[in-house]
Amino acid sequence: MKPLAFRMRPRTIDEVAGQEHLTGEGKIIRRMTDAKQLSSMILYGPPGTGKTSIAGAIAGSTKYAFRMLNAVTSNKKDMEVVAAEAKMSGKVILLLDEVHRLDKAKQDYLLPFLENGMITLIGATTSNPYHAINPAIRSRCQIFEVKPLSPDAVKTLLIRALEDEERGLGTYKTDVAEEALQYFAEASGGDVRSSLNALELAVISTPADENGIIHVTLEAAEECLQQKSFAHDKDGDAHYDVLSAFQKSIRGSDVNAALHYLARLIEAGDLVSIARRLVVIAYEDIGLASPQAGARTLSAVEAAERLGFPEARIPLANAVVELCLSPKSNSAYKAIDAALSDIRAGRAGEVPAHLKDAHYKSAAKLGRGIDYKYPHDYDNGWIAQQYLPDPLKNKRYYEPKATGKFEQALSGVYEKIQKGKK
Structure with a gap:
């Protein structure tokens, strides 16, 4: 027998749960399906969130032929079979799993059929x-994000499976404890496939009592769904999110939010990314407001x-709390970016002659180093003279922020120097 998650796939768009932003009333996939005016699309999102289900539901609602292939394991001949069927019927919906791994030969074969609309x-x-997807395919498709299902949406599907006598577990006499149902709904992290298959395992592996009733307890649910509720792919898009x-x-x-995301990264075991990002934050976002x-x-x-x-979580948590509650300043970071912007735009100019290297014979003959004023020879170690090239001589890159005592002190010195130049 096929797994419960496979058997319970929605047959029409009305049976899709949890993707209301796409399949709800008036939403884009619902509108296309109701009008039977389909365009090619890419559905992306975590495993078990309904990408295949949506594709099958679209086919079921439109009554078009529906075929499933895999971009890696299916070959060009498989695609030729689909194309032949499309020529005969006029329209075939092709679900292509792992579409980001479609090679050029298969892509080139498919493109004409996408262009003429015979294959959706x-x-x-x-x-x-x-x-991840080749622009040639991407440009011919609408792109929709499929999101992890909420616990309420997963719970709805679990109850539907328990009651469905044709495809689900309705032929069993079951008594699923509310806390067990809630565990199934929450512990998979929005992966409804895992929740449904774990529910089926719990039902078929639990002996019935003397009245023929199968009691699924929280303990049984935890045994049957042992995967963590959190999944993290260090190389995936969600990692960078x-x-x-x-x-x-x-x-x-926001200390609490920062600790939450730190916990996710810790659970993923990604000490390298945490370390690098914390050091960046210390200088980019706190900066001169709290240099220590x-x-x-x-x-x-x-x-x-x-x-x-x-144990590494302990010093990391200390750092996160301090960084969260420290005064913030990005003034130095913004200043260097502004300077780089001028350089990259060709706004540089020649180094002023009095600043040029004069440590060689005949430098004076070239006018180098003449009239340079040595700051240590003056009171307070400072004397007004031009340091920037002529085209930028009045440029201000650094704009201090009054968000910490240290930078406030720097700001006072800075503004005094700026006034002394005039």
């Missing part, structure tokens, strides 16, 4: 299509690397 391609992938959220939470001084935070963050990172997990 529904590509499924867990990779971000903007990064977590790192981005981690930095933005620290920048926004950089040194302390580096010390925390070195301690974490020496300790390894699980």
